[in-house]
Amino acid sequence: MIEPNPKGEVWIFAEQESGQLHDTPLELCSKARGLADELGVPLAAVLVGKGVRELSYRLISGGVDKVYLAEHPMVDHYQTQPYAKLLCNLIETHKPQIVLFGATVMGRDLAPRVASQCRCGLTADCTDLQIGDHEDKRAGKTYHKLLYQIRPAFGGNIIATIVNTERWPQMATVREGVMPMSVPDSKRKGQIIDVDVNVGQQDLALRLIESHREAKKVNLKGARTIVAGGAGVGSRDSFQLLWDLANALGGAVAGSRAAVDSGFIPREYQVGQTGTTVRPALYIAVGISGAVQHRVGMEESGKIIAINWDANAPIFQYAHYGIVGDLNVVLPKMIAAVKARV
Amino acid sequence: MGYNCVVLAKQVPDTHKVTGKAMKDDGTVNRAALPAVFNPEDLNALEMAIQVKERAGGTVTVMTMGLPTACDILRESLYRGADRGILLTDRRCAGSDTLATSYILSCAIRHLGKVDLVFCGRQAIDGDTAQVGPQTAEKLGIPQMTYVEKLLDVTNGHIRARRNLGHGWEVVEGALPMLVTVTEAANDPRPSAARRLMRYKAAQSPAEIARQVSIDMKQADDAARAAETKKRTEALAARGLLLEQWSLDDFPIDFAWVGLDGSPTKVHRVQSIVLTGSGYHEVAPTDDSIRTLIHELIEDHTIG
Ligand SMILES: Cc1cc2nc3c(=O)[nH]c(=O)nc-3n(C[C@H](O)[C@H](O)[C@H](O)COP(=O)(O)OP(=O)(O)OC[C@H]3O[C@@H](n4cnc5c(N)ncnc54)[C@H](O)[C@@H]3O)c2cc1C
Numbered sequence: 001m002i003e004p005n006p007k008g009e010v011w012i013f014a015e016q017e018s019g020q021l022h023d024t025p026l027e028l029c030s031k032a033r034g035l036a037d038e039l040g041v042p043l044a045a046v047l048v049g050k051g052v053r054e055l056s057y058r059l060i061s062g063g064v065d066k067v068y069l070a071e072h073p074m075v076d077h078y079q080t081q082p083y084a085k086l087l088c089n090l091i092e093t094h095k096p097q098i099v100l101f102g103a104t105v106m107g108r109d110l111a112p113r114v115a116s117q118c119r120c121g122l123t124a125d126c127t128d129l130q131i132g133d134h135e136d137k138r139a140g141k142t143y144h145k146l147l148y149q150i151r152p153a154f155g156g157n158i159i160a161t162i163v164n165t166e167r168w169p170q171m172a173t174v175r176e177g178v179m180p181m182s183v184p185d186s187k188r189k190g191q192i193i194d195v196d197v198n199v200g201q202q203d204l205a206l207r208l209i210e211s212h213r214e215a216k217k218v219n220l221k222g223a224r225t226i227v228a229g230g231a232g233v234g235s236r237d238s239f240q241l242l243w244d245l246a247n248a249l250g251g252a253v254a255g256s257r258a259a260v261d262s263g264f265i266p267r268e269y270q271v272g273q274t275g276t277t278v279r280p281a282l283y284i285a286v287g288i289s290g291a292v293q294h295r296v297g298m299e300e301s302g303k304i305i306a307i308n309w310d311a312n313a314p315i316f317q318y319a320h321y322g323i324v325g326d327l328n329v330v331l332p333k334m335i336a337a338v339k340a341r342v
Numbered sequence: 343m344g345y346n347c348v349v350l351a352k353q354v355p356d357t358h359k360v361t362g363k364a365m366k367d368d369g370t371v372n373r374a375a376l377p378a379v380f381n382p383e384d385l386n387a388l389e390m391a392i393q394v395k396e397r398a399g400g401t402v403t404v405m406t407m408g409l410p411t412a413c414d415i416l417r418e419s420l421y422r423g424a425d426r427g428i429l430l431t432d433r434r435c436a437g438s439d440t441l442a443t444s445y446i447l448s449c450a451i452r453h454l455g456k457v458d459l460v461f462c463g464r465q466a467i468d469g470d471t472a473q474v475g476p477q478t479a480e481k482l483g484i485p486q487m488t489y490v491e492k493l494l495d496v497t498n499g500h501i502r503a504r505r506n507l508g509h510g511w512e513v514v515e516g517a518l519p520m521l522v523t524v525t526e527a528a529n530d531p532r533p534s535a536a537r538r539l540m541r542y543k544a545a546q547s548p549a550e551i552a553r554q555v556s557i558d559m560k561q562a563d564d565a566a567r568a569a570e571t572k573k574r575t576e577a578l579a580a581r582g583l584l585l586e587q588w589s590l591d592d593f594p595i596d597f598a599w600v601g602l603d604g605s606p607t608k609v610h611r612v613q614s615i616v617l618t619g620s621g622y623h624e625v626a627p628t629d630d631s632i633r634t635l636i637h638e639l640i641e642d643h644t645i646g
Contacts, residue, residue: 001606080476080486105508109488112476116441119599121606124440124471134610148610154357154468159613167606205485209502211512225645249645282644303644305635306622316622321635325627333629337636338645 001119001167006145008097008169009066010036013087014047014059015106017078021055023181023221024102028174029062030182031129032100038131039145041097042066046090048083050076053192060190062182067190068094072197078106079206082199084113090195091118096169098147100129103173111173121164123149123172127277127296134163146170152273152296177221177277178300218252218268225251225282228271228298231258232287232308232327239264241331242286248338254278256288272297287327290315307331344399345458345496345518347391348451350478351384351404351419353412354468380415383463385422385531387524391461392423392532394496400458401425405450407435407443410549416585420542421534429547432589437602440469444477445599446590451482453593459501460521464489472523479521487514488523544578547585551575 002008012032015022025045036043044066045059056067068090075082087110091099099114101107103125115122128150134143147170149162164170220226227246233239239253246253255265257272271278273293283301288294290306290313298304299318306319307330316322323330355376391402404419406412407430416427430450438446451457460482465472472488479486492504494513502515506525546554548571555571562570578584590600598604625631639645 080488084480105489105506108472109476109486112440112473113480113486115473116444116477116480119441119606121439121441122473123607124469124473132610134608136608146610149607153470154355161610161612162607163610164606165608206487206514206516209513209515211507211510213507213510215509282639303639305625319622321625322622323625323627323632330627330632333627333632334636337629337633340633341636341640 002091002095002169004143004166004168005095005097006039007041008095009042009044010039010098011096011100011169012043012045012064013099013101013107013110014045014055014067015102015104016047016049016052016055017106019049019052019055021058022102022104022106024104024107024174024176025059026062026181027177027179028100028102029059029064031174031179032098033063033182035098035129035131035147036065039097044068044096046070046087048075048086056190056192058184061184061186061188063185063188065190067192068195069192070195070197072199074199074201074204075197077208078110079204080109080113081205082203083110084117085199085203086195086197087114088117089198091169099169099171101171101173103175107173111171115171118169118171120167120169120171121162123151123162126151126172126174127178129172129174134165136165141165147172151175175277178279180279220252220254220269220271220276220278223252223278223280225249225284226254226271226278226280226298226301227251227284227286228254228256228288229259229264229286230256230288230294231262232289233259233264234287236264238328241328241335245284245331245335245338248335249282251280251282256291256294259288285315285319286331288315289313290318344401345394346400346454346456347394347402347459347461348454348457349384349388349391349402349404349419349424350447350460350462350474351388351406351415352381352463352466353378353406353408353415354381354466355379357467378411378414380418381463381466381468383465383524383526384415385463386526386528387461387463387522388419388422388424389529389531390490390493390522390524391459393493393529394459395423398496403428403454405430405447407431407446407450410547410553410587413545413547413550413585416547417542417545418534420545421539422532423535423538426586427545428586428588429549430588431547431549432591434590434597434601437605438600439605439607440471440473440477441606442600442604444474444481445604446595447474447478448481449593449595450588451478458499458518458520459496460484460519462521462523464523464525475521475523482519482521484519484521485516486521486523487516489525490522491525491527493522493528542583544581545583545585546578547587548575549587550585551578 012028014025279300462475491506
């Protein structure tokens with residue numbers, strides 16, 4: 001735990017595996033850059049591994065001013081305790097005001113351990129971060145420029161904004177895919193700071209016996225256009241219309257949980273609270289009612305078109321364009337219109 | 343021989359059942375109207391503990407921090423095969439965030455003596471934080487295995503399990519003691535055993551007994567009620583059916599780290615998701631309008 005330190009840096013944990021940077025640090029870069037600028041402090045990344053110096057440059061071009069680089073054979077493969085020890089030592093030394101992790105399996109394994117060891121607060125799975133003031137009525141005190149850690153709770157039925165007032169750093173894990181990836185700018189300059197790795201055999205509590213990685217087959221997160229179908233599509237066969245439209249647009253197909261549960265499309269394609277969070281430039285929701293659990297996975301899309309024959313479906317309340325009608329009639333017209341443009 | 347297992351379980355509102363009935367007129371969720379259930383992944387944690395006991399011997403103790411109503415999940419645990427249920431209930435726990443909660447739980451676990459394995463569900467469906475497990479492990483100073491989707495082996499003081507990494511899996515092994523967080527894929531929790539249900543359905547905690555007495559003896563004075571509560575409590579204990587109830591005075595703890603004051607995170611604000619009509623651009627389902635829409639999207643570079 002450190003005292004509130006308004007001059008402290010903003011940090012992100014740069015998750016990497018086998019020398020590959022995960023998407024989340026790059027997503028964090030763009031958001032955290034904005035936070036650091038607003039606070040007028042540097043943005044730094046903590047990068048841990050073996051032979052990963054190269055990745056520092058990607059982080060710098062992504063927007064960080066500094067990379068704390070911890071390289072050592074002992075931390076080649078991720079393990080909770082040595083990584084937690086390293087981070088806690090760095091936090092004690094440099095006293096950052098904010099530390100952010102991706103809400104990945106690794107981030108959600110590591111961040112709570114670090115927060116517990118530092119005795120500071122941690123908010124899980126944030127979907128947004130902002131800077132703002134907080135009034136503690138009980139203590140009659142106002143805090144300035146705190147990190148608003150914004151997350152859905154209660155199965156997505158409420159949105160809570162959490163702050164850490166006295167015990168810093170302010171720590172959060174951030175949901176994957178909700179923040180845009182930073183666009184690399186190779187002209188950006190940054191500093192790489194090598195840090196000591198004080199980790200020994202006694203810190204390695206687990207022994208890795210075997211591991212298996214699957215390449216991610218479905219890449220909804222990267223799609224610029226998504227055509228998503230719901231229970232209203234009615235069958236796997238009718239889903240073909242969505243594939244046709246997506247092909248014509250050069251986009252991807254996705255589904256609501258009801259569509260997945262009905263077997264219209266495999267689970268990897270599910271968008272929403274228990275699926276993937278997407279933010280394409282265009283999201284076309286076809287026969288989807290727009291339940292809150294679906295909404296949290298797609299409402300950040302640039303433009304949302306809803307096609308539903310029920311004018312009162314909740315999806316229309318956050319769509320930019322609405323077509324009230326039978327999808328079996330509307331989709332062929334859309335496919336024709338898209339194909340006709342060339 | 344055998345392993346002493348502790349399962350950390352939580353009673354939660356069933357957020358999966360947000361139906362029309364649980365909605366208020368303003369479109370927000372009425373939490374009180376949701377049924378309270380055994381947090382789903384905690385059932386997987388309990389099942390894993392029972393399997394360890396079946397294979398290697400030992401004990402299964404289920405501990406829950408919450409209101410006396412959480413005794414429901416302690417009884418359910420006994421029906422399914424747990425040996426012991428402990429309700430940790432104390433007003434001073436109120437307002438605890440994950441850090442304070444894990445501190446309280448770790449102090450209570452320490453008080454149990456030698457513990458080899460602590461099992462938790464990966465996360466609870468009301469908060470979805472997945473933080474209490476790892477934080478409890480840290481407070482106990484023991485290692486953690488999170489996201490376990492399969493228990494492979496517990497022998498010679500070591501546990502081997504498969505972790506789900508989202509994009510693959512890994513098999514890891516470590517020496518006990520260990521804290522394990524369990525995912526829903528790990529097993530199929532067994533149902534209640536009829537014989538155990540018959541035996542344990544009468545099990546109650548002192549808080550529940552006191553509440554029942556105050557209902558049964560509305561007219562009586564405090565002394566009479568206290569005497570009756572004592573009588574019933576002793577009778578249940580004699581039959582081995584008293585659920586243990588602990589307060590923060592029952593084990594060593596530093597009060598600076600519990601409850602609202604012990605919690606570094608504060609709620610700044612809570613917004614219910616309300617479906618607000620912001621107004622959308624209506625497009626008629628005709629060839630012309632749809633062509634115009636596509637044209638607009640090309641013009642503003644939404645589609646290329
Ligand atoms: C804890 C939890 C997590 C969840 N996670 C997710 C998640 O990640 N993703 C998700 O999507 N859901 C999730 N859900 C489920 C969510 O609550 C909804 O049940 C689900 O999104 C509904 O899917 P739907 O809109 O496809 O189906 P429905 O709600 O059944 O809607 C179908 C729609 O299609 C329309 N329709 C029917 N026929 C036609 C036609 N011919 N032409 C035009 N329109 C038509 C209907 O008017 C209706 O609006 C979750 C629920 C819970 C409790």
